[in-house]
Amino acid sequence: MKSLRVLVVDDEPAIRGGIRKLLTTMDDVVVAGECQNAAEAVTAIRRNSIDLVLLDIHLPDASGLDVVRSVGTERMPLVVFVTAYDEHAIEAFELNALDYLLKPFDEERLERALDRARERLTTDGQQQVVQQLQKLLANYTQAGPERFVIRKTNHYEFVSADAIDWIESADNYVELHCGGKTHLLNETMGGIEQRLDPQKFLRIHRRHIVNTSRILAVHPLAGGTYEIELQHGARLTSGRNFTQAVRLLIGR
Structure with missing residues (x-):
């Protein structure tokens, strides 16, 4: 055996x-x-x-x-x-x-x-x-605020979900963009999406998730996609498969 x-x-x-x-x-x-x-x-x-x-x-x-x-x-x-x-x-x-x-x-x-x-x-x-x-x-919902643990060279950092502006996939990792800082997290986009509050975070592209409270404006583009303008200057383009999600966000 x-x-x-x-x-x-x-x-x-x-x-x-x-x-x-x-x-x-x-x-x-x-x-x-x-x-x-x-x-x-x-x-x-x-x-x-x-x-x-x-x-x-x-x-x-x-x-x-x-x-x-x-x-x-x-x-x-x-x-x-x-x-x-x-x-x-x-x-x-x-x-x-x-x-x-x-x-x-x-x-x-x-x-x-x-x-x-x-x-x-x-x-x-x-x-x-x-x-x-x-x-x-x-x-099952775990009590308490959602946070992520980032492993650094010789310590761990705790990043609150509320501190995240947007998230970007990076091969088998994701990048958490928080103001002027970027944290690399050993996680997949699908895995991190499951952990986030869908009332606060929106998947707009297979590579991007945004914190909706950081959105300054949504600009329509040709072909039915959108440019999402965020605080701190980031501009992200939505994917065609996520057009309906953005439309629901802006009430279209």
Whole structure:
């Protein structure tokens, strides 16, 4: 039987150590890595072959759900959420038939979670989990203001969504344009669009999302597209596939 490669994500070293100790006593389980925050988790998942993530729902830089959004439901390994008692989160996991571990948990409970994960490591099972994760992200709203964690050379910066003027795709990254500063974030346009408030942000092009509160003017162009004039001097052209979205914005 193929070993189950497990990534442990929790900000508390003692809890990570306890989970690792339990996992190392189990047959056909390999601890593929440990992460203490969301940024490390996203990088580890993207760079390594992971079968299952034991993912703490509350991390210091973002939530466990933000990790799923950043990686994308199609690329996310199987996940078992780990949480101290959180009635809202537990209700969401149960509603969407996703497994979770309630801290503190013992070896027997962990083994049951791993057994269920193995059962789902089939094409049909994994597709079902993708759909369940998509429903969870659509229905579960994390309390508090939205913010993004930007990894710098030797520190992390926190950028509020309200500080963003516009967003531009850059290969497998996105650029957050905030006044005179630009931050590079390891995320896809589709992933970041899911995290933004649709009442505040508008996708106007496959490469551009704008903060509607920063729009100074909208200029019609030939062919049914528009030039969006923003604060700080940026001018962005809408894509043809997004014409209707801009028209709804200006009430046309």
